[in-house]
Amino acid sequence: MTDVPPVGTATSVVARLLREKKEHIAQLWADQPLFQAVFTVTRDEAVEAGRAVLEALAQVAESGRVDDIAAPGFAMIRQQLAAMSTSRTRSGLSIGQIDREVGALGAAPAEFLEDASGDTDERVRARLLWSELLATLRVVVIETALQENREIVERQRQQLLEMATPVVKLWDRLVAVPLIGMLDSARSQVVMENLLEAIVEHNATMAILDITGVPTVDSLVAQHLMKTVAAARLMGADCVISGIRPAIAQTMVQLGLDLGPVTTRATLADALELALERQSEQAKGIAPRH
Amino acid sequence: MSTDERATVSLPVRNDADLMTVRQRVRTLAQELGFGLVQQTKLVTAASELARNTLIHGGGGSVTVDAVSDAQGRDGLTLTFRDEGSGITDVDRALRDGYSTAGGLGMGLSGSKRLVHEFSVDTALGEGTTVSVTLWRGHASHGPR
Numbered sequence: 010m011t012d013v014p015p016v017g018t019a020t021s022v023v024a025r026l027l028r029e030k031k032e033h034i035a036q037l038w039a040d041q042p043l044f045q046a047v048f049t050v051t052r053d054e055a056v057e058a059g060r061a062v063l064e065a066l067a068q069v070a071e072s073g074r075v076d077d078i079a080a081p082g083f084a085m086i087r088q089q090l091a092a093m094s095t096s097r098t099r100s101g102l103s104i105g106q107i108d109r110e111v112g113a114l115g116a117a118p119a120e121f122l123e124d125a126s127g128d129t130d131e132r133v134r135a136r137l138l139w140s141e142l143l144a145t146l147r148v149v150v151i152e153t154a155l156q157e158n159r160e161i162v163e164r165q166r167q168q169l170l171e172m173a174t175p176v177v178k179l180w181d182r183l184v185a186v187p188l189i190g191m192l193d194s195a196r197s198q199v200v201m202e203n204l205l206e207a208i209v210e211h212n213a214t215m216a217i218l219d220i221t222g223v224p225t226v227d228s229l230v231a232q233h234l235m236k237t238v239a240a241a242r243l244m245g246a247d248c249v250i251s252g253i254r255p256a257i258a259q260t261m262v263q264l265g266l267d268l269g270p271v272t273t274r275a276t277l278a279d280a281l282e283l284a285l286e287r288q289s290e291q292a293k294g295i296a297p298r299h
Numbered sequence: 300m301s302t303d304e305r306a307t308v309s310l311p312v313r314n315d316a317d318l319m320t321v322r323q324r325v326r327t328l329a330q331e332l333g334f335g336l337v338q339q340t341k342l343v344t345a346a347s348e349l350a351r352n353t354l355i356h357g358g359g360g361s362v363t364v365d366a367v368s369d370a371q372g373r374d375g376l377t378l379t380f381r382d383e384g385s386g387i388t389d390v391d392r393a394l395r396d397g398y399s400t401a402g403g404l405g406m407g408l409s410g411s412k413r414l415v416h417e418f419s420v421d422t423a424l425g426e427g428t429t430v431s432v433t434l435w436r437g438h439a440s441h442g443p444r
Contacts, residue, residue, distance in 0.1 A: 191322070193315055225322055225340070227347040228406040256340040264344060264410035265396055 035059030094154040176207035189222030197233035221252030251280035348407035357382020375435040383427035
């Protein structure tokens with residue numbers, strides 16, 4: 010009945026409707042939890058966000074790439090979608106629940122399409138196209154949310170590696186490492202590198218490894234600790250391990266772990282006292298010869 | 300004896316992150332069951348050793364945690380580590396202190412045995428290994444001395 014390819018007609022119908030009814034739909038969307046809960050300051054904000062999403066969808070429809078999550082139209086609203094999904098996640102919603110909320114946005118435009126002019130075939134095609142476009146939007150939202158999660162996990166992993174292993178200078182030629190969390194192979198490598206660098210930098214003759222914050226000392230952790238102590242010794246620094254809690258001490262004995270020649274103390278304070286005693290002994294020992 | 304069906308927790312052991320989850324879950328379950336701090340630490344340490352064995356020697360597998368009670372009404376936790384790796388050639392040797400095929404200290408299997416009350420190894424060459432341990436609450440474990 011027409012020369013225009015059907016898909017092209019449907020895309021222009023959907024795009025036109027999304028623009029014509031933008032204000033109306035945005036108002037309806039602003040009352041839905043997805044928008045309402047995110048933009049809490051003013052309702053206008055939520056309406057504005059709805060307009061942006063509608064404009065983006067209209068552009069995607071026009072471009073004819075309704076099934077393509079990489080369509081340029083989506084790029085404009087990705088940041089906003091990320092903010093919305095993050096906020097909903099914080100309210101305790103699962104990705105599935107967020108997806109359902111996004112799906113619920115489809116109702117309002119679908120009704121307008123139903124009422125639109127034109128023959129039945131055209132309306133059906135437009136409805137189908139809108140369904141497809143909405144499905145793509147849902148995938149974009151999920152993908153954005155997952156990407157956001159991935160970035161958070163990666164950031165936290167880096168922070169854990171970098172920040173949980175500081176080396177502090179406690180006294181002249183005395184450094185300490187307060188270890189926190191489980192010492193896996195990657196962490197213990199970072200600890201060793203940081204400690205050895207600090208020993209050189211501060212010209213340290215003693216280092217305290219405090220394991221108060223290490224929840225479990227198994228044979229691998231013990232092995233890592235002993236390797237670190239051996240490496241520090243090669244650099245000319247003696248190590249004291251402190252912060253061995255009673256439960257951990259009992260467990261280590263039964264497990265058969267022996268820290269061997271390594272000096273240990275119950276608390277960091279005890280270890281500091283020991284280190285200062287040794288320093289003063291050394292000073293006295295050297296002084297009379299001069 | 301006991302008829303109460305308490306939850307069985309099953310956890311995968313596929314990578315280092317899973318080891319962390321195993322330690323945390325075992326600690327939480329032991330706390331919930333009223334284990335003292337020393338017993339919690341022993342069980343978590345044994346879990347850490349055995350789960351690492353499952354990962355390194357067994358090529359990954361799973362661990363199930365069961366709350367159990369015996370005829371005397373004692374509560375306890377049973378941990379069962381399963382893998383489908385190559386199995387252990389010589390169990391007696393593997394249970395000797397200081398014997399390791401992975402460059403470790405060789406204390407994992409033998410040490411874990413001393414940390415718990417009940418310990419069993421079931422292994423078949425080429426078919427895998429199952430290690431099962433139980434620790435009862437409020438009962439001194441039979442360590443050395």
